[in-house]
Structures are given as structure tokens and as C-alpha cells.
Amino acid sequence: MMLTRLMSGSSRSLDLPCVCTVRLLDDSEYTCNVQRDAKGQHLFDLLCHHLNLLEKDYFGIRYVDPDKQRHWLEFSKGIAKQMRSRPPFILCFRVKFYPPDPAALKEEITRYLVFLQVKRDLYHGRLLCKTSDAALLAAYILQAEIGDYDPGKHPEGYSSKFQFLPKHSEKLERRIAEIHRSELSGLSPAAAEMCFLRKAQTLETYGVDPHPCKDVSGNSAFLAFTPFGFIVLQGNKRVHFIKWSDATKMKFEGKTFHLYVREKEEKRLVLTYIAPTPEACKHLWKCGVENQSFYKLENSNQVRTVSSSNLFFKGSRFRYSGRVAKEVMESSAKIKREPPEIHRAGMVPSRSCPSISHGLRLSSVPRTRRRAVHISIMEGLESLRDSAHSTPMRSTDHLDILTPHGSRETVISDEAYTPCCSILPTPVRESNLELSIGQQVNGTTFSNKDEEGDLAAPSIPNMETPPPALPGPEGSVQGEPEPEQANSFLQSVLRLLAVTLCLLLALLLLLVVLAESDLELAFLRDIRLTPEFQQFHYQYFCPLRRWVSCKLHPIIRLIDS
Structure with a gap:
């Protein structure tokens, strides 16, 4: 009962x-x-x-x-x-997935929603650009939302009443009004929105949803996924850009995120970053898996379940569910209906902000409710604030201004973000990166000369040159191996070899059980279904088995005879 x-x-x-x-x-x-x-x-x-x-x-x-x-x-x-x-x-x-070419979208309602998102990105500091680009983008927004310039409705300084960017200057506001008044007359809202998207699409941070991390030397960075690949931003510059076709694998272990990269001559490199928490690292990994599947694959049948760890450790498993970009474009081309009516939202009043010298502004982007994110960011990047879309990304170089409340506002200037000044250092090689954190920095060898003021990497002794011998009390050289020391060293080596041999035999036995037995245990079945094991089985194990069989066949025939 x-x-x-x-x-x-x-x-x-x-x-x-x-x-x-x-x-x-x-x-x-x-x-x-x-x-x-x-x-x-x-x-x-x-x-x-x-x-x-x-x-x-x-x-x-x-x-x-x-x-x-x-x-x-x-x-x-x-x-x-x-x-x-x-x-x-x-x-x-x-x-969630920015269209690589917004002009290729079939319906105007879709382009309008993408326009609203990218406008948010510009307002919250995620879409970084030069002053000239910022003025043009803001003018497109102005044209889309208030229409043509009208001297009766738009008095001198009318652009200063609206906020499109994290920080405005009077010179920038005059330039916005000049472009809107003289260059955009006659553009319909849909046409202005399309021009805005086409311009935003050319910027390196188009589609960026930044994830705060640190590299292996402790320097702050933002990791992000775009329609074209994986990028890393430090300060106000893009320091890495990896095409989706060159990113071979992503995995995470605790707070550590690894991205494996294929380079020329079949070399494989790895980038490693540290997320604030294991949950943030897992979210970063899942976003990377989804973005790569959406933009890289030809069809959804190619989607596979991926694991966050190595072959013999289950870890987190995730599978992207949904169509890929190519399928979406093909499906969009088949849409045949009357264009739906679009109710465009006009500019709404914004709450007064002490950091704005012109007093009350009208914000083109509605204010997003924010909560504090407790992440410690080192000098060079601003402490992050939460937003409904992603963490706003702002630089605190010489361009930042401290407001009366202690927060920082980014000044958009020609030096704030110049794509031609982006640097692309060579990533650290895989063999060194996973074994020694602190000995390498993503992109270059870490030394006091390269990074003054940061934590110095531990010095690595030269193993090829033995330390100098010290003279003993009777003129002999200290450090000569005694017979007991030699025996102890030999025993240690033999023990190490024995342990290594046992581990190799156990591993070989496990591989034989996985590949040849019919045991249907749950953990064995999970390992057999992984793409890594199937690739190992067909490319390495089966040829090795045939080779051993050919070598043993004459011996077996000799024994039978």
C-alpha cells in the first residue's frame, strides 16, 4: 500500500x-x-x-x-x-552556429534574428573591430532601426543618444552620424541589416563565443569556435587560428583541454589550456565537438560518439545530435512559402550608465541581465561578466578606462584590434606539451627573456653533460661508483625491465581478449565500439596477426609431420 x-x-x-x-x-x-x-x-x-x-x-x-x-x-x-x-x-x-555566409540564408526572418545576435556581440564587446569598421557597423544599425536621416527628427548630435558599442567617443559618434546621413540614405531595414552582416562576416571575431582559459604558463586567454575554425585570443590579438579540417581531436582531463592539430608533413601538434573549473572545461569540449561536427562534416551520418579521454578510460562521451551546415543549406533551398511578417523592435531606452559622458543613452541592444562570474583573470584581460549569450570579452591594455564604479570600459580605436597585426606562433609539439607543464608555452619555448614579469619556468638541466666531479679529501674524485652502488643500480634496472615486461604482457593479453574473445562484458563492448579501437584493430592488429600466422605456419607443419 x-x-x-x-x-x-x-x-x-x-x-x-x-x-x-x-x-x-x-x-x-x-x-x-x-x-x-x-x-x-x-x-x-x-x-x-x-x-x-x-x-x-x-x-x-x-x-x-x-x-x-x-x-x-x-x-x-x-x-x-x-x-x-x-x-x-x-x-x-x-x-548557436553562426552561418558562414549570412547572405545565403533563405528567409529574411532568419537573417533578422542573426542580425540581432551579431548586434549584441558588438554591443557586449565580443565583436572586436577598428574605429572605421565600428562606425560603419553602427551606422548600419542606425539606418535599420530609425530609417533615413531626417533633419526635422534628427537634430545635431542625435547619434550620441544611442549606444552601439561598449564605449563611445565624440569623434566616433560624429563619424556614425556622417555615414548614416550621407551614405546610407534609401536603404531599407532588410538591406541595412544585410550590409551589417556582410561587414561583420569579414571580421576575425565574427561568431566568437569566448571561453576564458589560461595557457600552460598561466597567461590569460580566450578560446572560441567560429564557422571557419578554432581561435585563441590573448589581449586584443588572435594568436592561433586552426581550420576545422586541421583539428584532428579534442579532449579534456579535469580542467585541462587539449586540441590536436595536424600540420604539414604529417606532423601532429597539440594546444593545451586550463579552464577555470572542470565543468567549464567540459562545456568547452562539448562546444568544440558540436561546432566541428556542424561545420566540417558533409552529412549527419558521419557523426560519431566521441570520448573525452584515452582508449582504456571511459571518460565523458558525447554525440552531436542534429543536421550539419551543408544539410541545413540544402534544406533551406527547398523552403517555399510566403515570407513571414517581421515585427522589428525599435531602439529602447537604456538605463543611465556612469561611464557614459553624455548622460542617458538609448541602447540599440536591450540590456542583458547579468550575474557576476567568479573567475580570476590576470592582467591583460578584464574580469569577465556574465551575459545570456557568452562572457563579454574585453581587453585591458592601454585602451581601457576605469569607471567610477571600478568597472572597465573598452575604447574602440584603430589599435584595439587590427587583423593584419595578428600573430600566429607555432604551437608546442605534442611530445613535450603533455609531459611538462611549465617547460613550454603554447606556441614557443618559455624563458625569462620571453616573459619578463611572469612566473619563470623551471630550469631544465642538460642531461648530456655530467656535473663536474668534486675532489675528495685525499685528492681522489668523489662520485666514482662503488661496487655496492653498481649492484644496486643494476638491480633497479632489472626490476624496471621486469615491471615493464609484465605491463607489456598484460597489455598484449588485454588486446587479444578485446580483439579475439566473444566476451560481452559492458566495459569491453564500450571499448570495442570506440573509433580508435576499430581503427587500431583493422589497421594494426589484423595485419600483425596475419604476419605471425605466416611465420608460425611452417613451424606448425614441421611439428605435425
Whole structure:
């Protein structure tokens, strides 16, 4: 009877609906009720139906767990289990995969939503650019949202009442108004938005969703995934760019993230970075797996389950679920319907900000509710603040200004981010990087001369030159091996060889059991299904088995005769 009551109580709790509030890109909110066991796909479909959106594969839903870690909602799993908090659930609708060519999008509603996202990126400091580019982008936004310049409606200094960037200067505001007044007259909102996207697409930080990390020497960095590859930003410069076709593998161990890179002449390098927490590192790894699958693969049938660790350690397993970019483009080309009506959001009043010298501004981007992210960032990058999309990325070089409240605002200038000044150092080789953290920096050998003011790497003694011998009390040389010392050293070597031989035999036995036995144990089956083991089995084990069989066949025939 008690068991029946418990089961009936649990079933009633599953029947109770959960309230989900999703903040949209124009800062409006969509609220709906879903069952406790509802999948993420159900909520996403409701949202896309509300937005009248068909090209929905570029978008996703973000949420923040109780530990203040951001996640993308997995559509194949239950909403309540992922949120790990009590309803009502608060989520955000954002662009997850930026289209490589926004002009190739089929429908205007899709381009408008991408425009809203990239406009947010510019406002929050994620889309870095020179002053000339910033003025042009802001002018496109102005044209899209208030239309042509009208002297009766737009008095002198009208552009200073709107904020498009983290920090404005009077010179920049005059340039924005000049471009809007003289160069963009006649552009419709859709055309201005398209021009904005085409310009933003050419910037190196287009599509960047930055993940704060540190390299192996402790220097702060931001890791990000774009439609074209994996990038690393330090300060205000891009220090690494890896094409998706050259990134062979991603894995993580605790807080350490590894990216394996294929170079010319079949060389393989590895980049290693340290995330603030293991949860942040896992989120970084999953985002990398999803972005590489979406942009690199030809079709979704090529998607495979990936593991975060080596062959004999299960680790975290993850599989991207969804269509890839090429399939999405092919599906979009088949859309045939009347263009849906678009309700564009105008510029809304912004709360006053002490860092703005012109007083109250009207913000083109609605304010995102923020929470503090407790991440310690070293000098050269600003302490991160939370946003619904990603952590705003700002530099604190000589371009930063300290506000009265102690926060920093980035000044957009020609020196703030110049793509032609980006540096691409050679990554550290794999053999050295995984074995000695502190001996190598991502991209170069670490030394006091290279990094003054930072922690010095431990010196590595030259193993080829023995230390000088010290004279003994009777003129002899100290350090000559005694017979007992020689015997002890020989015994240590023999023990090491014995242990190594035993480990090799155990490994060989395990490989034979995996490859030749029919045991259906769970952990054996998981190992057999991994792509690494299947590649090892067909490319190495089977040829080795045939070779051994050919060598042993004459001996077996001789014994039988």
C-alpha cells in the first residue's frame, strides 16, 4: 500500500507542468508550460513555432545551472534533469552556429534574428573591430532601426543618444552620424541589416563565443569556435587560428583541454589550456565537438560518439545530435512559402550608465541581465561578466578606462584590434606539451627573456653533460661508483625491465581478449565500439596477426609431420 502511494505521488509530480521563460534576442520573453519529463526538443519546437522560424538549426537555447555555469540545452534529454534547479526555468534563445555566409540564408526572418545576435556581440564587446569598421557597423544599425536621416527628427548630435558599442567617443559618434546621413540614405531595414552582416562576416571575431582559459604558463586567454575554425585570443590579438579540417581531436582531463592539430608533413601538434573549473572545461569540449561536427562534416551520418579521454578510460562521451551546415543549406533551398511578417523592435531606452559622458543613452541592444562570474583573470584581460549569450570579452591594455564604479570600459580605436597585426606562433609539439607543464608555452619555448614579469619556468638541466666531479679529501674524485652502488643500480634496472615486461604482457593479453574473445562484458563492448579501437584493430592488429600466422605456419607443419 505504501509503495502504491509513493508511486502514485511520483507519477502526479511528473504530470505537473513546469513553467519555462525564454528570453528572446529582442529581449522580449516567451513563457510556456511543459511537462516535467519533456525533452529539450519540445521546448525548442514551441519556440520556433512562436517565432515562425524554419531555418532553426543555427539557433539554440542557453541556460545557467545553479553553479553559474552556462550550458546549451540538449534537445535529446529532459529539460528538468538538465536544469538541476526548481521551476520556473529561465533560459535564453541565442544563435548557436553562426552561418558562414549570412547572405545565403533563405528567409529574411532568419537573417533578422542573426542580425540581432551579431548586434549584441558588438554591443557586449565580443565583436572586436577598428574605429572605421565600428562606425560603419553602427551606422548600419542606425539606418535599420530609425530609417533615413531626417533633419526635422534628427537634430545635431542625435547619434550620441544611442549606444552601439561598449564605449563611445565624440569623434566616433560624429563619424556614425556622417555615414548614416550621407551614405546610407534609401536603404531599407532588410538591406541595412544585410550590409551589417556582410561587414561583420569579414571580421576575425565574427561568431566568437569566448571561453576564458589560461595557457600552460598561466597567461590569460580566450578560446572560441567560429564557422571557419578554432581561435585563441590573448589581449586584443588572435594568436592561433586552426581550420576545422586541421583539428584532428579534442579532449579534456579535469580542467585541462587539449586540441590536436595536424600540420604539414604529417606532423601532429597539440594546444593545451586550463579552464577555470572542470565543468567549464567540459562545456568547452562539448562546444568544440558540436561546432566541428556542424561545420566540417558533409552529412549527419558521419557523426560519431566521441570520448573525452584515452582508449582504456571511459571518460565523458558525447554525440552531436542534429543536421550539419551543408544539410541545413540544402534544406533551406527547398523552403517555399510566403515570407513571414517581421515585427522589428525599435531602439529602447537604456538605463543611465556612469561611464557614459553624455548622460542617458538609448541602447540599440536591450540590456542583458547579468550575474557576476567568479573567475580570476590576470592582467591583460578584464574580469569577465556574465551575459545570456557568452562572457563579454574585453581587453585591458592601454585602451581601457576605469569607471567610477571600478568597472572597465573598452575604447574602440584603430589599435584595439587590427587583423593584419595578428600573430600566429607555432604551437608546442605534442611530445613535450603533455609531459611538462611549465617547460613550454603554447606556441614557443618559455624563458625569462620571453616573459619578463611572469612566473619563470623551471630550469631544465642538460642531461648530456655530467656535473663536474668534486675532489675528495685525499685528492681522489668523489662520485666514482662503488661496487655496492653498481649492484644496486643494476638491480633497479632489472626490476624496471621486469615491471615493464609484465605491463607489456598484460597489455598484449588485454588486446587479444578485446580483439579475439566473444566476451560481452559492458566495459569491453564500450571499448570495442570506440573509433580508435576499430581503427587500431583493422589497421594494426589484423595485419600483425596475419604476419605471425605466416611465420608460425611452417613451424606448425614441421611439428605435425
